[in-house]
Amino acid sequence: MSKSIGKVLGGAFLALFSFASSGQAELIVAVIAPLKIGTPFAAVGRQMKAGAEQAIADVNAERMIHNAAAVGRKLDPLVLQLADDDCQVTLGKTIANQIANQGVPLIVGHFCSSVSVEAGQIYKANGSLQIAPFSSMPRASSSSTLFRLTGTLSSQAGLFVSFVENLVQGNPDLSASTDVAIVVDRSPYGEELGREIAQQLKDAGVDTPTLPADDPKVFTLKENTKEAALETATELVSWGPEVVFLGGYHPEMDVLTGEMKSRLPNAKLFLSDANVTSTFVNGAAGTPSNPPVMIHSANPVPDLCGGNPAPANCAVKARIATRLGAGVDVEPSALFTYAAIEVWAKAEASQPDLWSVGSTLESNDFPSVLGLVGFQNGDTNDQQFLFFTWIGNKLTSFSP
Structure with missing residues (x-):
């Protein structure tokens, strides 16, 4: 003993x-x-x-x-x-x-x-x-x-940027009409992830803004509270982006995901790796018809263990x-x-x-x-x- x-x-x-x-x-x-x-x-x-x-x-x-x-x-x-x-x-x-x-x-x-x-x-x-x-x-x-x-965070950002590149590649009209929103909380993780994605989009020449008001837009919560998340969601919905990336932690990401599902049902929604938990999914993601896309390393948990x-x-x-x-x-x-x-x-x-x-x-x-x-x-x-x-x-x- x-x-x-x-x-x-x-x-x-x-x-x-x-x-x-x-x-x-x-x-x-x-x-x-x-x-x-x-x-x-x-x-x-x-x-x-x-x-x-x-x-x-x-x-x-x-x-x-x-x-x-x-x-x-x-x-x-x-x-x-x-x-x-x-x-x-x-x-x-x-x-x-x-x-x-x-x-x-x-x-x-x-x-x-x-x-x-x-x-x-x-x-x-x-x-x-x-x-x-x-x-x-x-x-x-x-x-x-x-x-x-x-x-690394830059590798995670790179996967999302590749999706946007493939979406608009060779289609200038689609590129001009596809608004990309990056929404982050006040954590160092969320803020740096948002900056990394925005920079990679610009470096790739995708959705490059010509005016300060142009996209890609980075929305940062005023504070890490549900109330601030709701306020940011309202601002986001009024702009109406086609692609949204949420970078940060729940519970704020819970609120934003729920708002995006109900108020921007056709937007393609992406979530950072910190949200790949059952607590987040059961709280906000559920099983929507347009499910949020989660970014994560390869899943080591085997699905079926028969055979x-x-x-x-x-x-x-x-x-x-x-x-x-x-x-x-x-x-x-x-x-x-x-x-x-x-x-x-x-x-x-x-x-x-x-x-x-x-x-x-x-x-x-x-x-x-x-x-x-x-x-x-x-x-x-x-x-x-x-x-x-x-x-x-x-x-x-x-x-x-």
């Missing part, structure tokens, strides 16, 4: 070292997520927690087998410590300082890009290794201590589903969190120096539930984003 003195307490992370009853050290893996029930991102936190718990269990089972075989060096077990940042920058920085000061070898998180960026600076200053499953902001990368499992042999990841999906309980489907966030711990553990197993695992991640590819994972300057080698929609409570490939 092991004894751990790390705990979650009122959103703060108190981490010391943990030792098994045999005296063998346990390697602490800190997972920071929005965990408090009833908050806007609690469903994501629940998925991250389940994915992390299963990854720890699976890695430790493999390490027990390895150690019993007495081949190579003995591998230390992992112990999970959870912290709740509530997607708040101030709280995230407090937790980051506590974790970094304790010398935790792996931090997995944060969900919100704005928190990942600020906390990442603290981890970097202390030499702590962070793997961010979801953060897609460019300035959150290019670090020797920060690794990301999803593509012999079963598709890859089915066994992992089943174990995570058991942890989530009846009525809760496994979502991509669970497997991205699982993969973060999985690839780090494989790198650590091949590297006797615990504090050189980052260089091992940079110089090798590792098999995982996401496929083969490798990094360059902290960014995943797989920069591909795809179009999806949500049908039958499942993330489904979609061609807009």
Whole structure:
């Protein structure tokens, strides 16, 4: 039996070292997520927690087998410590300082890009290794201590811009008559994504404005509230664009999506990757006749798990589903969190120096539930984003 003195307490992370009853050290893996029930991102936190718990269990089972075989060096077990940042920058920085000061070898998180960026600076200053499953902001990368499992913000913007290019390519009349609106919230993630899309549209020569009032127009919420989202929706509807991109987080994106569906039913609606959650879909997207198009990395959750042999990841999906309980489907966030711990553990197993695992991640590819994972300057080698929609409570490939 092991004894751990790390705990979650009122959103703060108190981490010391943990030792098994045999005296063998346990390697602490800190997972920071929005965990408090009833908050806007609690469903994501629940998925991250389940994915992390299963990854720890699976890695430790493999390490027990390895150690019993007495081949190579003995591998230390992992112990999970959870912290709740509530997607708040101030709280995230407090937790980051506590974790970094304790010398935790792996931090997995944060969900919100704005928190990942600020906390990442603290981890970097202390030499702590962070793997961010979801953060897609460019300035959150290019670090020797920060690794990301999803593509960059510019890659995400590029997929949307390619759609607009293909829509109007070779048709000047259509280009002139197709208005493009980019709507973002006040988060650093949303604002930078909006700027990136607008710049790429201009660089591509698509829908280039000749007057300040021309499109592509970027609408920024006055503040991150439902009331501000409604006000922006009214302004947007009065302009009447044919293509709308929403970049930011729910619940504000919930409001905007609902308004667009009812008041601009023929507009083609796109949503940024932060909204690929069942909470968002059940709250706003539903199953409309003109479904919103979601942009996300390749979906690692297998759809059907019948047949012999079963598709890859089915066994992992089943174990995570058991942890989530009846009525809760496994979502991509669970497997991205699982993969973060999985690839780090494989790198650590091949590297006797615990504090050189980052260089091992940079110089090798590792098999995982996401496929083969490798990094360059902290960014995943797989920069591909795809179009999806949500049908039958499942993330489904979609061609807009």
